[in-house]
Amino acid sequence: MQELLKTVQIRVNDRIYAKDPDSSDLGRNIINESVEIIHEIGFDAFTFKKLAISLGTTESTVYRYFENKHRLLVYLTSWYWGWLEYKIVLGTSNLADPEEILQKIIAIISNPLSENQTHDLMSLEKLHNIIISESPKAFLTKLVETEVREGFFANFIRVNDRIIKVINEINPDYIHARTMASMLLDTVSNQWFLSLHFPSLTDVGMDNDRLAAFLTSITKRCLTS
């Protein structure tokens, strides 16, 4: 399974890119190097020019793959949620009890790198870091409406929907299933971010299981009627 994870192709909405980066060596290099640079200098300072120089190519070549750097960030986040869904599907396939499934999902989203996973396309560790500190910028734009309509965030929505479904199985009468699901996903990123930069605002520290324990306690107390 480790081997499988290393090379599995994650499906990303093809409207996000101009040309599929996963269809050529240069395209894959663009993704891999983007993750490196964004992780190092942050998304705001990241430019196609810097990326092109790093790759020994030119800006216009990069533009052939992505219309602009915002789309590239959308691609990375979409890829991440696709990868996470894959992890969730694999990790819960042998479970039947919805309560157990939810617990497992919480464990996975809270700590997606627990098993020291790798992938050929890019550094998962650095991608995870980018998701925590940059991915909200993919949503927070005046163009969200259009991008939602174009299905740019389908992978994220699908992970949400899976959690909603499990919550409904545990307690069909719970009236905040959707709110609970999106809160769980948002809280994971937010608490990771706080633990890095505002440690006084969270109890989640170096202890990786603390976050999962917190979220599990909430769902247990709220969903058992």
Place this chain on the structure above:
Amino acid sequence: MQELLKTVQIRVNDRIYAKDPDSSDLGRNIINESVEIIHEIGFDAFTFKKLAISLGTTESTVYRYFENKHRLLVYLTSWYWGWLEYKIVLGTSNLADPEEILQKIIAIISNPLSENQTHDLMSLEKLHNIIISESPKAFLTKLVETEVREGFFANFIRVNDRIIKVINEINPDYIHARTMASMLLDTVSNQWFLSLHFPSLTDVGMDNDRLAAFLTSITKRCLTS
């Protein structure tokens, strides 16, 4: 009290600005007009040039008040949290029971504009909108570390600390007080945002009390031992 709220001065860390915008007519116009423009075209498209033209002045004049547009956003968010703390202090001053206080705080943060408040400095409604859709950008920068150290986010941290304190009063043995507090604040913004752009991911819709009901149910179930 309505009158009082209209003109009360909110304290903002003086390192955020180069010159206090609340100390001159032009400065106040800069704030007021910034809120209008950012609300209309979004923070990314907002520039000091557009602002200057709107005000009938020049870029360099704006730069005298704020080093860059990021600082201006930090100012707006800091002002917002200062204002919210003020609302919380006023709204809970007559309460003694910590459970009641927490409920009131949740009601205020979930729906801060409930009483159709106004302020001379800027449109609170538009500021609230900016907080929901742009304020994370104030945090999500490679410079957070420095900015935290300089106390740029002190107003936000203080609101957090107030909630932590109340939670500790309700249940001193609860080990996730900090995580719970920051989750409450983050969830409010996030759910507002989702209700606007990803309505399928939340149960919070046009019904303004639904969010408060959700958060109250969580705290009640988690904090009562």
Place this chain on the structure above:
DNA sequence: AAAAAATAATAGTATTACTATCTTGTTTGC
């Protein structure tokens, strides 16, 4: 009323985010 200080306007520059055009390589049909 003159000197000092604060404020504003003018005119730049380096960088960014693209676009348009030209050149080279690669495939495809015959």
Place this chain on the structure above:
DNA sequence: GCAAACAAGATAGTAATACTATTATTTTTT
């Protein structure tokens, strides 16, 4: 096996952005 068609990549721009430096004007202080 080779020309035609097409895709990929390089070169050379441009308009806008985010500032900065310098000069001019107003306001305040003595």
